[in-house]
Amino acid sequence: MKQGDTHEKVMIEKVDRAMFVRYAGASGDFNPIHWSEDFAKSAGYPTVFAQGMFTAGVLGTFLTDWVGEENVRRFRTRFVGQVWPDEAITCKAEVTSVGEGSAEVKLLVTNEKGEKKIDGDATVIL
Amino acid sequence: MTQTASRTLAERLQEFVGKPYGGPTVARDPVNEPMIRHLTDALGDRNPVYTDESFAKRSVHGGIVAPATSLQVWTMQGLVPRRSDGEDPQSRLMSMVDAEGYVGVVATNCEQIYHRYLRPGDLLTVSSEVESVTGPKTTGLGEGYFITTLQTYRDQSGEVVGEMRFRILKFKPSTPKPKKSDIPPPPRDSAFFWEGVEAGELRIQRCSSCGTLRHPPRPLCWKCRSKEWDFIVASGRGEVYSFVVHHRPEVPGRTHPFAVALVSLAEGTRIVGNVIDVDPSDVRIGMGVELVFADNERGRTLPQWRPAR
Numbered sequence A: 001m002k003q004g005d006t007h008e009k010v011m012i013e014k015v016d017r018a019m020f021v022r023y024a025g026a027s028g029d030f031n032p033i034h035w036s037e038d039f040a041k042s043a044g045y046p047t048v049f050a051q052g053m054f055t056a057g058v059l060g061t062f063l064t065d066w067v068g069e070e071n072v073r074r075f076r077t078r079f080v081g082q083v084w085p086d087e088a089i090t091c092k093a094e095v096t097s098v099g100e101g102s103a104e105v106k107l108l109v110t111n112e113k114g115e116k117k118i119d120g121d122a123t124v125i126l
Numbered sequence B: 001m002t003q004t005a006s007r008t009l010a011e012r013l014q015e016f017v018g019k020p021y022g023g024p025t026v027a028r029d030p031v032n033e034p035m036i037r038h039l040t041d042a043l044g045d046r047n048p049v050y051t052d053e054s055f056a057k058r059s060v061h062g063g064i065v066a067p068a069t070s071l072q073v074w075t076m077q078g079l080v081p082r083r084s085d086g087e088d089p090q091s092r093l094m095s096m097v098d099a100e101g102y103v104g105v106v107a108t109n110c111e112q113i114y115h116r117y118l119r120p121g122d123l124l125t126v127s128s129e130v131e132s133v134t135g136p137k138t139t140g141l142g143e144g145y146f147i148t149t150l151q152t153y154r155d156q157s158g159e160v161v162g163e164m165r166f167r168i169l170k171f172k173p174s175t176p177k178p179k180k181s182d183i184p185p186p187p188r189d190s191a192f193f194w195e196g197v198e199a200g201e202l203r204i205q206r207c208s209s210c211g212t213l214r215h216p217p218r219p220l221c222w223k224c225r226s227k228e229w230d231f232i233v234a235s236g237r238g239e240v241y242s243f244v245v246h247h248r249p250e251v252p253g254r255t256h257p258f259a260v261a262l263v264s265l266a267e268g269t270r271i272v273g274n275v276i277d278v279d280p281s282d283v284r285i286g287m288g289v290e291l292v293f294a295d296n297e298r299g300r301t302l303p304q305w306r307p308a309r
């Protein structure tokens, strides 16, 4: 792994709301804004959207698939935009620096149009 | 005035910084393989080190581990939130910002630090503290405060296994200008009432069989169960049967405080409405009021009440 290395993958081609329901059950985040159309609309959103930690989890899987799950030490995400049903989740990574035994990786999640959903970074050991 | 209030809130919020926010809370269940499978299914993670015992044995972990990003999952409360007496720091902080109108909430950042991988059987305890509160800041969602908390996760032996820094934005939802089309069409049972409002009449439903008045509109007479009804046009005279003066939480678009009364109509039933054109502190039970049609903050004309002239 060296500075400038990149990796990119479409992790989910088409997000569907069943994913939010499954993640709610698996994670304990039962906020109805992620699965109840009525609730989401009453809160001013056009429809339900993914739990931030769901998308972060998909990004985490992308990262561990690439660098090995045993090597991630720090994982930071910033929730920039909601992920809506029928969007794609595309993950990108770029190695920004390599130090003594570890590397810093810049991370990005976008939809199929390139709209930013999450940006973040991680520390991985080498 | 808003600035003074904001500065005061900002100062009060600083008192939470560096202090315990929640916990220590013990996870409801130890880290376990069924939940790990649910999680990896939900995330689409196919790495066998989380689910395949023999594969995991040969890995550097020597056995099944949970995905690192599941750190915060194990101590979640589940579908039914635990009861709180409202006196814990989290409840106090939240009600403090809610009371000033910052009722919206959105997660903005999450940083996790992993000290070791979690294994089935690990029983986590989480405790958190407020790391920082910044604001009020102007954001795309509205004016708000960023609240950053630091969660520390310990295992059954007290060893720190992970940390999570989580930031939320508590914001004052900006009120979009109402459109006429935002007002829903009246349901069938109350259409006559809203047609009356448009015509400048306060129409009160009357049972055709026994003559009993009823409000709000509904299909059945509460006294004789008849479904037949017509309506009368109320004179617009009444008196305050009971009332509240609303200070908090702030209702977007309204001036606070405001008075809402249950008005006894001269004709003999009761109706809820705002009392306007009066200092809310001057509203009294038994006070004579008269009907006035006025628009509310969303541009909808409503029957409202003012002191009788």
Ligand SMILES: [Zn+2]
Pocket: B207, B208, B209, B210, B211, B212, B221, B222, B223, B224, B225, B226
């Ligand atoms: Zn009747």
